[in-house]
Amino acid sequence: MSRLFFRLTGFLALAALTLGAVQPAPAQQTLRAAAVVNDQVISQFDVRMRMRLVMLSAGISPQQADRARLRDQVMRNLINEQLQLQAAERFGYSVSKQEVDQAVARVARNNNMSADRFLSILRQNNVSVATFRDQLRANLAWQKVIRNRLAREVSISDEDVDDAVQRYRSLQGERQYRVREIFLAVDDEQELPRVRQTAQRLMQQLRQGADFGALARQFSQSPTAADNGVLGWVTPESLPEAVxxxxxxxxxxxxxxxxxxxxxxxxxxxxxxxxLSPGNATVDLRQLFTPVPDGAGADAVAAAKQRLNRLAEPAEGCSNFNALADDTDAARTSDLGEVKMSALPEDIRPKVADLPLQTPSEPLKVAGGYAVLMVCERSGGIDREQIRQNLQRERLNMLAQRYMRDLRRQANIEIQMGGERRNLEDTG
Structure with missing residues (x-):
């Protein structure tokens, strides 16, 4: 379970965008409260820096940005993160500096650069590094709440899997759709006009070329945000009716x-x-490969396997698989894409068939060397373990959204932007 839910942490794909110089603000303005969440202050500086981070990651230029609407959504995200941190603290979960450092390094690897280079890009674009680290810290804390508190409330029985298998079989021959989503929650009807304005602005940014995945990571309130908003292959029955x-x-x-x-x-x-075609099962595969000459001795084979195990050990699923290879020619990753099970070598096929999703395999002998494989998605066949994981994820997602909604409703939240003091219920 921990591997799956840790993947909910959002990652940035930085755009090549220069935001321009930040005009220095008076100290009292920088530290002035923008919101108070259960006596915890979110400063105007926090809001301004997060807005710059969002624009940088999504490729939105200052000229394109609707700052008022962007600020409203950024404020909501910062409030949610503060509530998540407070919930984690109540349960006794903390996030260490080392954990944040490791998360920064993973983000950098996913962007094919060192941590120092990644942070340098933030500074060059006048984005506070502390702002980025604070976002990661909140995400990590929230995942501890989900993993350690909410996940225990999810139980999938064999009967649940049987029912899902029957539904799956009934869909053979039907059309499937590969969909990405950005989901914006509406906790009550008073919020609907404001949230709709935010959604309309995001649509405008997308039509102007903003990156969908980056906007999903920053704005979407669905756990799919961590995967660029990708839902995967779905049937209409699994989507909200209007969608x-x-x-x-x-x-x-x-x-x-x-x-x-x-x-x-x-x-x-x-x-x-x-x-969806029966008898035509496919897998979406990733490969971490190291070359080993045919006829190599036992020591060379053992060294290759040890290297692969070491490199694959920090894998958290397909989201960071491509960052596993080292800086030498000793190992490299590749996206094999969607592969028919029938096309796999006979000795590899059963190992791939039994491999849990998002989990690295043991080193396997392949043409030209050894490889660690990872299955990102299965389709066309019936995999009970995948179905069980999907059911667990869906139910946990519902619990997390419901818990977040309850935290907001129970909190004392006061907005103090622009010299105006408002309670949360007045911001719709």
Missing amino acids: AERVTQMQPGQLAGPVRGYSGLYIVNLMDTRV
Whole structure:
């Protein structure tokens, strides 16, 4: 479970964007409260730096940014993060400096650069490094709450899996849709106009070329945000009714939104479609490979396996798999894409079939050397373990959203932007 839920932490894909110089602000303005969350202050500096971080990661120029609406959504995210940190503290969960350092290093690797280079880019674009670290710290703390408190409330029985298998079999021959989403929660109807304005602005940014995955990571309130908003292959029955109606009318590459769902607004991007075909199982594979000449001695084989195990050990799923290779030619990663199970070598096929999702395999003998494989997604066949994991993830996601909504409703939140003092319920 820990491997799956740690992947919910968001990662940035930095855009090549210069935001311009920051005008120095008086100290009293910098430290002035923008919001108070259960006596914890969010400063105006915090809001300004997070806005710059969002624009940088999503590729939004200052000229394109609607600062008022961006500020409202950034404020909501900062309030949520403060509530998440407070919840973690109540349960006794803390995040160490070392954990944050490791998260920074993972983000840097995912962007194919060193941690020093990554942080240098933030500074060059006048984004406070502390702002980025604070976001990671809140994400890490929230995952500890999800993993250690909420996950224990999720139990998937064999009967649940049996029912899901029957539903899956009934869908053979139906069309599937590969979808990305940005989900914005609406806790009550008073919030709807403000959230709709935010969604409309995000749609405008996307039409102007902003990166969907980056906006999903920064704004989406669904756990899919960590995976660039990607839902994967779905059928209309698994989507909210209004979203399904729009998706089934779209062509690959198109955007739609905002679409009203049961608990919020959706922006969706249709990536591809296909027809689910029985007996045509496929896997989405990643490979970490190291060359070993044919006929190599036992010592060389043992060294290769040891190297692969060492490199694969920090894997947290497919989201950071490409960052596992070292800086030498000793090992390299590759995305093998969607591969038919029938096309795999006979000795590899059963190992891939039994491999849990998002989990590195043991080193396997392949042509030209040894490899660690990871299955990111399965389709076309029936995998009970994958179905069980999907059910667990769906139920945990619902619990996390419900708990976040309860935290906001129970909190004492006061907005103090622009010299105006407002309670949270007055901000709709």
